[in-house]
Amino acid sequence: MTSLLYQKIASQLAEDIQSGVYQPGERVPSVRKLSTQKGVSHATVLQAYATLEDQGLIHARPQSGYYVHQTPALTAPTPAIARVEAPYAVTRSSIITEILLQARRDGVIPLGAAVPSSEFLPLRALHQQMSKVTRFHAQKAFSYTFSPGYEPLRRQVAIRMRDAGAVIDPANVVITNGCVEALQLSLRAVTKPGDLIATESPSYYGLVQLCELLDLKVVEIPSDPDTGLSLETLQSALDQWPIKALVLTSRAGNPMGATMPEHRQRKLVAMMARRNLPVIEDDIYGELMFDHGQSKALKAFDCSDTVIYCSSFSKTISPGLRAGWLITKRYQEQIEKLQTFTTLSACSVSQMAVAAYLENGGYDRHLRHIRQEYCKNLSLFQLAVQQFFPEGTQITRPKGGFILWISLPGGVDTLTLFNRALQHNISICPGVVFSNSDQFNHCLRLNCGIPWNRAAEQAVMTLGVLAKQLLQELEPVERGVELEGIRKVS
Amino acid sequence: MTSLLYQKIASQLAEDIQSGVYQPGERVPSVRKLSTQKGVSHATVLQAYATLEDQGLIHARPQSGYYVHQTPALTAPTPAIARVEAPYAVTRSSIITEILLQARRDGVIPLGAAVPSSEFLPLRALHQQMSKVTRFHAQKAFSYTFSPGYEPLRRQVAIRMRDAGAVIDPANVVITNGCVEALQLSLRAVTKPGDLIATESPSYYGLVQLCELLDLKVVEIPSDPDTGLSLETLQSALDQWPIKALVLTSRAGNPMGATMPEHRQRKLVAMMARRNLPVIEDDIYGELMFDHGQSKALKAFDCSDTVIYCSSFSKTISPGLRAGWLITKRYQEQIEKLQTFTTLSACSVSQMAVAAYLENGGYDRHLRHIRQEYCKNLSLFQLAVQQFFPEGTQITRPKGGFILWISLPGGVDTLTLFNRALQHNISICPGVVFSNSDQFNHCLRLNCGIPWNRAAEQAVMTLGVLAKQLLQELEPVERGVELEGIRKVS
Structure with missing residues (x-):
């Protein structure tokens, strides 16, 4: 190119x-x-x-x-790649639910869930579109819009997909209740209970929960914090086990923020296409890539309808509108049927307001603004973590989005950190929720989609102090003294 | 009382x-x-x-x-009660999908789907609330509202449930993406694949589809067009088979419009409670009962948390807002988890706008107006059917809602009628979609939620002509001559 x-x-x-x-x-x-x-x-x-x-x-x-920009250099290393583990049935969703519920308390500094602060949403423009749409197109806005969804929005999605390098027929776009429904319908379409799928390790906790709900077995493929999924491990896993589908994020992954180089994206799609195995691509942070317009989605390299593309406007426009989408030709009919049976359709007003906002032209300006804010925020958070966290802490370097993944030294248990941080009214996302293995119990995810201010800095400082305390408590073990029952983590 | x-x-x-x-x-x-x-x-x-x-x-x-009212008397009899059939696996969802898709063409007179015409929705009030909510509470309106949903809406729902005779704690209300999601989550919570449930015969086609999706076996319990589900048959079915749950509508049922007398409602709930079996109550037409405030929901008689109550504002306020709800204490935690995993939550703006509309006080006036309109419409449609349809046609007498169920004489196949009517740009809902048996292939459902005018009358007249033609084509069979392959119906 x-x-x-x-x-x-x-x-x-x-x-x-x-x-x-x-x-x-x-x-x-x-x-x-x-x-x-x-x-x-x-x-x-x-x-x-x-x-x-x-x-x-x-x-x-x-x-x-x-x-x-006046920013000191980030010298902390990136976290290491995980090891591969044999397939297993997912059993972690109850812990995840419990953790997420606890973190949802009022008044906490929300460094846990990956939710953009409302300061970064185009609230005024949305209000205007919502008001217009419900006034001038009230009949349509308050009636059913059946699956596959509101045609003008599907067209706008297809247009935006050009930026991801993919040429899409609007007819193959299905509007969903957020990205969660997109992933759920896609998984349901390509698997049946008991099937084995491959996911990234670590991966989005919603996916871990979904696999348990759908009774899917999982083999976690290690993902490099910079370059994403290990194709070599994937290859050998595909040779070894009857994997039915792969779910992954190839740009600004969650939680690690990894972005696959283009040649590896191509190779991945070809590898899966050769085996005629579907790839479910979760590209929810795609529009928040800091090199927007250059990096591409996996879907861009999909010549044989192998990739089911999933995304939403929850991270860029509004989480509350529940406006997501998926793109597939091969599984479209089946997915529309599944959607009709389970939720009927997405909210008409949401679909129309988002379409009107996209048509209106303010979206690109808005995206440019928030990309810049998130990029700045990420480096401010990175530097603060480097400053306040214990020596030996590792930090990711995402090329997009607004989340950081942090690996703590010496086997600090981040679930304990999570509980102690909550007492200081700070929520984080402990590593335990991103995998069914215990490999990430010393890691945590930080949401940097909040305005950087004194309170945010104070929160990172507090987390650092708590992490150091935890490390000190563990020191006897480091010196070879066994303390039974204190640590689940090796 | x-x-x-x-x-x-x-x-x-x-x-x-x-x-x-x-x-x-x-x-x-x-x-x-x-x-x-x-x-x-x-x-x-x-x-x-x-x-x-x-x-x-x-x-x-x-x-x-x-x-x-200047209306001639309705003399057509009500349809007969169905016979009970042994449990079976549901296999009809493909036909249903096909029929629904075909009927969704532009320009048809929509007598098929049970969708209220936008003339009967409070469009202006909704626009005003939507505009206010997104202007003055934009932060909340465009952010996530996690399961169980927006608290003020849950409170409004609990208040409205008083009219259904049920005293509800708002804490036990879960807001859903329409009634379809409410039913789906409820069914998922109380069954696992392969389980057997009892439904009404005939019953809402969305339920037939759901059962196939969830891999549930079904035993259809005959329902009387006036008094609803046969408790006697239910009793013997419960004795005979390992039924895990019952799904039914006890007021203004779909498609037959039946309303259970209160003593039978009580008896039903007691019968199920004694066996500790959950009842999923679909009360979507409850607020459209013509004797509103007198008839009660099953939930009103539920002292032991046996009934999971499902409903939505799709038939009264707006189908497009996807604002439904369910009420349960026993299964609430599990259902919230299921919702979080599959769609995360319902649309925040919808929830807030509906709550604001309900708080504002216009809803009762609106309900009174549309109840009156639907009641009038039903009798106009009934009389037109009586006038134009073949002799021997039977018609239901719903005490609420806006749908009629019609039974044609002489084994007329309403799927053929459906196809021919579509050629005249009229959609109907053929009986075949309301059961997995072939007992209702001579029946059809008419949506009377559209304004009664010349076009509507003309459509009923055309349907009558087509039905008479079909009957004539069948006459050789009536006279004992066998025409192989023409009729699936006995």
Whole structure:
């Protein structure tokens, strides 16, 4: 793929910033100057600068110009890759439910659930669309919109899928009650109770719960915090066990934020297509990739209708509207039937308001804004964790989204950390919920989709103090003294 | 139960109308006159007249008074009760899906699906609430509202349940994506694949589909068009087979419109409670009972948490908002878990807008209006069917809701009628979708939730002509000549 002119200019400047040509806090060349230097239009330079803003490398100061972000370097290493375990029946959903319920208390600083703070939602625009739609199209808005959903929204989804590199026929888009329903319908369509599926390790807890509900056995394939699912392990798992489907996120994964390089995405889709095995792609953070428009969804490489693509507007527009979607041709008829039987359809007003908002053109501007905020937030959280957490803590480096995955040293049990943090009115997501194995019991996930302020910083500091305390309590064990019954984690 | 003063007056007048003391088209006594006659207040008489209006017996003419409806008598008999069949695995969902899809064409007169026409929805009020909620409570409206749902709506539901005779703790109300999700979650909570449940015969096709999806075996208990489920047959079925749960509608059933007398409701709940078997009550037409406030839900007689109550606002406020609910204490935790795993929650905006509408007080007035309209519509449709359909046609007499069930003579196949009617741009719901047996292949359901006008009358006339043609085609068989392959129906 040849990159566009503005992308070239942006990447040259990014290199200059990373190599120190432009220091943190310094001004980069003015638009006028750079356009003369490179012999390109002002618009091209502006586009390049917008890209760098999205990546969190520079920021604009009104009437002054663009400046390099003033951020110290992140030196903490990324967490290690997990080991593969044999297939098992999922049994963890009760613990997960319990943990999620506890964390949902009023007044806690919500670093647990991956929910964007309402500061990052286009509330005013949504109100306007909602009001218009229910006034001028009330008949439609309050009547049933049967599966596969509201046609203009399906068209808008197809248009947006271009940014993910996929050319989609709107006819193959099914609107769902959020991404959860999309995943559930997809899994139901390609499996029957007792079947074995492959998932990432660690993976989204909702998927762990779904597998238990649908009585599916799971083999967890280790995922690298940078490059995602291990294709080598997947290959050998496919050879070894009767796997019926693979569920994964190939961009800004949850919880690790991994993004697969394009050549591995291609290879993965080809590998699964050769075996005629469906891939369920959860791309819910796709529109929050900081290099938006460059990285692609797996669906982009899907020539043989192998990939069932699932996503939603819950992380970008509104969680409460329950507007998700899936894309498949092969399983579409079956999925529409399943949806009709179980929930009938998604909410008409939601579908119409989201469609109107997308048609109206404010969405790209909004996305650019929140991408920039999340990118900034991630680095602020990363640095705070590096500063306050015990030595030996490892942190992921997501290329999109708003969640961080943290690995604590010395076998600190994050479920204990979770309980102690709640006493300080801070919720986190302990590693135990992201796998049916005990491999991530020393890890935790942080939601960085909240405004960074004094309270957020204080919360990270408190978590650091609590983690250090836990580590100290464990020290006898580190020195070889056995304390039976204290630790479940090796 | 002692009836109130206004109810006594209303029932005396109703008797006078039915016995011909007041003839169709005649004026009934003025409010002033009757209040003097009976020695009661004007308000009491007005309330009595409002009740009679709800029942479709009289109507008000502005500045003139109240008049007896000008309607000829309905002389067609009600359909006969079905026979009981042994349990079976459900296999009919594909045909049902096919039929429903075909009927969903643009431009057809929608006498098939039981969907209220938008003329009967409070569109303006909903727009106003939607607009207010998304403006003044945008943060909440566009964020997640987790299972069990929005507290003020759950409170409103509990208040409304008083009209159904049930005293409910709002804490036990779970808001769902429509009644379909309520039924699905309830069934999932009380059964596992392969289990046997009892349903009514005929019953709502969505339930037939659900049973196939959940791999449930079914024993269909015959239901009387007037008094509902046969308790005697239920009793012997319970003795004979390992039934795990019963699903039924005890008021204004679908498709037959049957309403169980209160003593049978009590008996049913006691019978199931004694065996500790759950009853899933689908009361979606409960608020559309023409004697609203008098008839009760099964839940009203549920002292031992036997009944899981399911309903929604789809037939009264808006189908498109997907706002349903269920009530249970015993299975609540499990159901919330199931909902969280499969759809996460219902749409926040919908929940808040409906709650605001209910709090605002316009709902009762709206209900009174549509009850009256539906009652009038039902009798207009009944009379038209009696006029245009073949001799021997049987018609139900629902005490609420807006659907009619019609039984055709001589084994006319209503699936053929469905196909021919579609060619005339009329959709109906053929009997085949309401059971897994072939007992109702000569029946059909008519949606009377559309405005009665020339087009509606024309449609009923066309259906009558088509039914007569079908009957004529069958005549050789009636005369004893066998025509192989033409009829599936005995």
